[in-house]
Amino acid sequence: NAGVTQTPKFQVLKTGQSMTLQCAQDMNHNSMYWYRQDPGMGLRLIYYSASEGTTDKGEVPNGYNVSRLNKREFSLRLESAAPSQTSVYFCASSDDPTSGSRETQYFGPGTRLLVL
Amino acid sequence: GNSVTQMEGPVTLSEEAFLTINCTYTATGYPSLFWYVQYPGEGLQLLLKATKADDKGSNKGFEATYRKETTSFHLEKGSVQVSDSAVYFCALSAIFNDYKLSFGAGTTVTVRA
Numbered sequence: 001n002a003g004v005t006q007t008p009k010f011q012v013l014k015t016g017q018s019m020t021l022q023c024a025q026d027m028n029h030n031s032m033y034w035y036r037q038d039p040g041m042g043l044r045l046i047y048y049s050a051s052e053g054t055t056d057k058g059e060v061p062n063g064y065n066v067s068r069l070n071k072r073e074f075s076l077r078l079e080s081a082a083p084s085q086t087s088v089y090f091c092a093s094s095d096d097p098t099s100g101s102r103e104t105q106y107f108g109p110g111t112r113l114l115v116l
Numbered sequence: 117g118n119s120v121t122q123m124e125g126p127v128t129l130s131e132e133a134f135l136t137i138n139c140t141y142t143a144t145g146y147p148s149l150f151w152y153v154q155y156p157g158e159g160l161q162l163l164l165k166a167t168k169a170d171d172k173g174s175n176k177g178f179e180a181t182y183r184k185e186t187t188s189f190h191l192e193k194g195s196v197q198v199s200d201s202a203v204y205f206c207a208l209s210a211i212f213n214d215y216k217l218s219f220g221a222g223t224t225v226t227v228r229a
Contacts, residue, residue: 004159031215042120042205042219043160050214058216090159094215104150105217107159 002026004108006091012114013081021076021111023091031094032074033058033105034066036087043090049074081115088112118143118213122206122220129196129227137191137223139180139206147210149173149182149189150217154203163191163204196227 007022025032030051035043045058047066055066063085065077074093078085092105123138141147148167152160164173169184180191189206206220 033216040221042221043217044219045216048216092160104162104165107152107161109159 004091004093004106006089006108006111008111009109010112010114012116013078014116015082017081018077018079019081019113020078021089021091021113022073023075023108024073025091025093025106026072027093027095027106028071029093029095029106030071032068033092033094034064034074034076035090035092036060036085037090037110038087046076046089081113083115086113086115118147118208118210118218120206120208120218120220122204122223124221124223126224126226129225131198131227131229132195133227135191135193135196135200135225137204137206137225139189139191139220141187141189141206141208143187143208143210143218145210145212146184147208149180150207150209151178151180151189151191152205152207152219154205154222156202160205196225198227198229201225201227 004025033048034046044060049055049068052071067075089111091108094105119142150165151163153163154160164175166173166182172181178193203222205222207217209215
């Protein structure tokens with residue numbers, strides 16, 4: 001049981017390049033999330049998916065797109081990377097709401113992205 | 117809207133010292149409150165949580181009590197160890213916000229031997 005996995009662990013991009021961050025969970029969770037972590041700002045929600053087939057914007061969605069490929073996988077795409085997107089990106093998932101513990105989120109190890 | 121304010125760090129302590137990290141919140145309705153911990157180079161892990169007023173969450177010697185009257189959820193540990201060095205995040209979630217987590221800025225704690 002790996003929990004939440006993310007690839008890659010580290011990436012360097014040039015301004016204007018594109019890339020996709022991958023996330024997968026093996027806990028059969030319905031909900032998945034993408035956050036970015038910047039110094040002094042905590043974690044900010046980029047996009048989330050409450051269930052397979054749905055996605056919604058979070059606090060800072062500009063410059064990003066997401067795909068909920070299936071129940072396990074939730075990818076984050078940067079179409080044209082900018083230096084302001086240099087950050088650490090975390091994926092998370094949470095329980096089925098019917099279990100009463102949807103509010104507890106489980107995090108992946110993160111992807112460190114540097115945009116030059 | 118929902119927001120969380122936690123004390124700014126960094127906090128540096130000696131081993132066996134008492135640790136307190138203050139956290140206050142603003143929220144609609146009755147949120148659940150959390151403390152997450154991030155060890156160096158890792159993702160966030162749930163440390164403890166409380167889902168209603170006067171609940172006390174506890175784990176690994178850490179405790180926090182949900183105080184609705186003061187809208188607070190302060191984290192405490194009586195005797196810290198070097199292994200407690202980490203970044204600590206206070207967070208809340210509420211059904212009115214579709215259970216999305218709102219995080220504080222994080223407090224970096226360093227424990228010296």
